[in-house]
Amino acid sequence: MLPGPVPMPERVRAAMMRQAINHRGKEFSGIYADCVRILKTAFGTENDLFVISGSGTASMEAAVGNFGRGRKIACLVNGKFGERLFKMSQRYGTAIEIASEWGTPLDLGRLEKELSAGAEMVTLVHNETSAGIKNPAEKVGKLARKYDALFVMDGITSIAGDVVKSDAWGVDIAVVGSQKCLAAPAGLSAISVSSRAWERMTEPRPFYLDLAAYKKSASATLMETPYTPAVPLFLALREACLLIDEEGLPARIERHRRMSEAVRAAAKAWGLPLFAQTDADHEYSNTATAIRTPAGIEDSEFRGTIKKMGIEIAGGQDHLKGKIFRIGSMGAVSAPEILATLAAVQFALKKHGYTPKGDGVMAAAGVLG
């Protein structure tokens, strides 16, 4: 129940057992094309889309490294992954950090100031799992367009689990990771690129992550990758994408929303505040929920008790270590996993000295039942 990597359906895992195939052949081309077709739906885009053999971080670097070299980049930061994007941007351009406390609303007024002062690119983490907050991608997209800046959106933990409309929101470059809402194995990521972005490529670009090379290889008669792809992971990703198609994207998103709603209902019943601060623009994440750990509970003992029952939840990262715990509801997660997890958490809360105000498990069941 981590906010990724998540358990994989058997069909996805079994796909990796296959013997090696030539990645410069017709079969691989079809596998890659299937992934791209279904991922475009999840991204809400008709733009070019590529699968990269590397984690979400690799694709985020591709965004900044292909389009941000030497540019003024405004980086919205209210969590760990926003920070990472800022650090990455510093290696390629002039990065401006627009920082809020983790889990609190972004400063869109400051963003507009930076844009009017000449920022040429905006980076945003749509769904910040480190703090359980969902950031206002559509609003940021509008601001970016108003000032003709490129909009890079980390959708690593939202795409295929929450509503994402890259094209409608004006996202120029969006990224997803394989081991999150897609429920595929870790090790792949996908990136979409708008025509506006293609017109503004910068130089010099990274080599392994040079998107011009990905475009060239994907446009040939056979759809290929420029360098050797992680073939077993592509086979698994294709199965994961087919499963999304079979479930139906709207049903999948609704399932994610309900599972997170159930977790939030449990926290409320326990009397534990959610970590994220929402407002008119910022919502709770629908794929990962961050809950404040009650005073006096020691994080590793608390999570250790839960792990004894075979369930793994996440702690806080960096300065939030010990202060929050996080429950992912990504991928194939459904009611049984959520109920079992909340029961284990409720037991651990009591065991380690916190008396829940009410029955969180039953509150969640009320949402799910």
Added chain:
Amino acid sequence: MLPGPVPMPERVRAAMMRQAINHRGKEFSGIYADCVRILKTAFGTENDLFVISGSGTASMEAAVGNFGRGRKIACLVNGKFGERLFKMSQRYGTAIEIASEWGTPLDLGRLEKELSAGAEMVTLVHNETSAGIKNPAEKVGKLARKYDALFVMDGITSIAGDVVKSDAWGVDIAVVGSQKCLAAPAGLSAISVSSRAWERMTEPRPFYLDLAAYKKSASATLMETPYTPAVPLFLALREACLLIDEEGLPARIERHRRMSEAVRAAAKAWGLPLFAQTDADHEYSNTATAIRTPAGIEDSEFRGTIKKMGIEIAGGQDHLKGKIFRIGSMGAVSAPEILATLAAVQFALKKHGYTPKGDGVMAAAGVLG
């Protein structure tokens, strides 16, 4: 029978079926440590070694991108992968191409001139599969040391299939790919870094491929990767490494050598010249053999006939398309695969109008039997 990707033993493939595990835990740490321990033997090194979730190209970029920024880089080129390293070097430093015709000896005299004129890094492809030639790594290493330059060696297709002594040869940075002699799935690579190299890191570095981050994550109590690793591929690589340990590295190298010797014996019997030009310093590759296609034989028809028998061999790349064919003898390949391949090739040669001078299959059997 491609020069990679190669068929994987069942144990290696089966390892990928496992359910997702937390890559920030004790178990993953042990898996990573097993890989590193066995790979160090195959590299012939006691230097730091990391596994990167990305193909050999990613690790080669890590070499140039972490240690070559702004440097004068002398690139030895006698094949496709040497060319790639040169192009990569151009993105980071001042790259000097020391080019020979593909498959012909390198110009070590010119290398010494460039070194004495201030080149700070040398790049070499140890085993150039595009032309079937093995380049003199030890000699290049001596020259690099003489002029105190860093020595980057692409061992992607030699390590674990041929003798490699990184430390004894003065290699500062060596790289291997997973889908070649290791017989693991495509998608991982490994890189070793000497203390001399660590002292000379350059800035700014790539982000996903920042080796300082890999070092930090590998040195913690639990051995980790800085970003999400391709977990199923690590599980498979560990099995592949254990198989190397079980076979014994010297036996494995000797097997590769004999298989290639058998292929060369067949070519000789057929009266077909090998493509590589050897001399006192340059040998035939022991993991991939390039043979000149007889005049009048159309490459895709010829290889199509072989493919009909369920065997895939490689053609020439770039300007060598149609002029050579290449037989890999990497990984788990043993006598049955070699004999079947050579029988299919011999049949296809005859079918498409070339009358072999002699019986290559029996010549190969003479080496193997």
